[in-house]
Amino acid sequence: MQRTAGHLADGREIVWFDVDGSPEREAAADRRDLARTIASSQMRHDPLTGEWIAMASHRQTRTFMPPADECPLCPSRDGRQSEIPSTEYQAVAFENRFPSFATHVEGIESADDGIFSVRPAVGRCEVVCFSSDHDGSFAGLTPAQARLVVDVWADRTAALSHTPGVEQVFPFENRGAEIGVTLQHPHGQIYGYPFVPPRARTELDRARAHREATGRNLFGDIVEQELADGSRVVVDSEHWVAFVPYAARWPMEVHFFPKVQVPDLPSLGEAERDDFVRVYLDVLGRFDRLYSTPMPYIAGWQQSPVNTDRDLAWLHLELFSVRRGEGRLKYLAGSESAMGAFVGDVLPEQQAQRLREV
Incomplete structure (x- = not known):
């Protein structure tokens, strides 16, 4: 470059x-x-x-x-x-x-x-x-x-x-x-x-508690569990796995994890970067084929904080959409906005099945 x-x-x-x-x-x-x-x-x-x-x-x-x-x-x-x-x-x-x-x-x-x-x-x-x-x-x-x-x-x-x-x-x-x-x-x-923003801090705090309780990395255990189950996996490649999370908040949500722990984007090797591109373009194409118009979405990288938790963090991308159907959106109404308590519209296994089919 x-x-x-x-x-x-x-x-x-x-x-x-x-x-x-x-x-x-x-x-x-x-x-x-x-x-x-x-x-x-x-x-x-x-x-x-x-x-x-x-x-x-x-x-x-x-x-x-x-x-x-x-x-x-x-x-x-x-x-x-x-x-x-x-x-x-x-x-x-x-x-x-x-x-x-x-x-x-x-x-x-x-x-x-x-x-x-x-x-x-x-x-x-x-x-x-x-x-x-x-x-x-x-x-x-x-x-x-x-x-x-x-x-x-x-x-x-x-x-x-x-x-x-x-x-x-x-x-x-x-x-x-x-x-x-x-x-x-x-x-x-x-x-x-x-x-360190709230979402990143919460994920790292949960990972820290898991390590103290089990001696293992929570992110790695999630990747292993999703691969073993398979029902929520959308794409499984050499270096990456893309899956709908077990407790998905959004009508369409996919997380992308490298199969080997790295703390941030600069730590990805050449092969891992190439493979991510293949997987990500694949899933974005599936998103856009679900409905008659392109899917609106937010895609955000969760990386290690600059000065802490590099040994704990596991780089991953979280992709999600507020569209819950043709011409219909999920609004963050009373429960989500006032209490932060999400109510899902679609089962994660159904989300994954739809994405695999398109």
């Missing part, structure tokens, strides 16, 4: 990524007249749950569903300047113009009165564009294009892991208007959190 680093007009970092053997690229100049982005994000600690809640009011002005000819993630062409100051690209990552967490936060001081606590939301948020094709999707990428994106995720995970204040690196994709995306161009994001 070839990487070319540059800066946008307001000082934000941008990196172009090209497959090996591509013509050498030079960082293109961003000629827009952009004021420096001022982030005023803060984190407030919820004394009832112990969770940190980010407040990023400056994001209210972010771009929302522009027409295709005004897409900020398309290449800069025909006199129109976008966020990518080049006429073409294969994959690109850049600092978000409207970040929830930023390396430089102004106007927020840390304070703690014993009940209420506030801190600057110091971290990093990046956008990753999977392709220059505005009408494309991850599912429509070639294996070579998808493999490049995997390498980008690994590269940015390594870079953000060395960013001061970052405790957890989270690459993810939101796809579809039903999910709430504000830009239709095929892209994802990477958050560098200044804390």
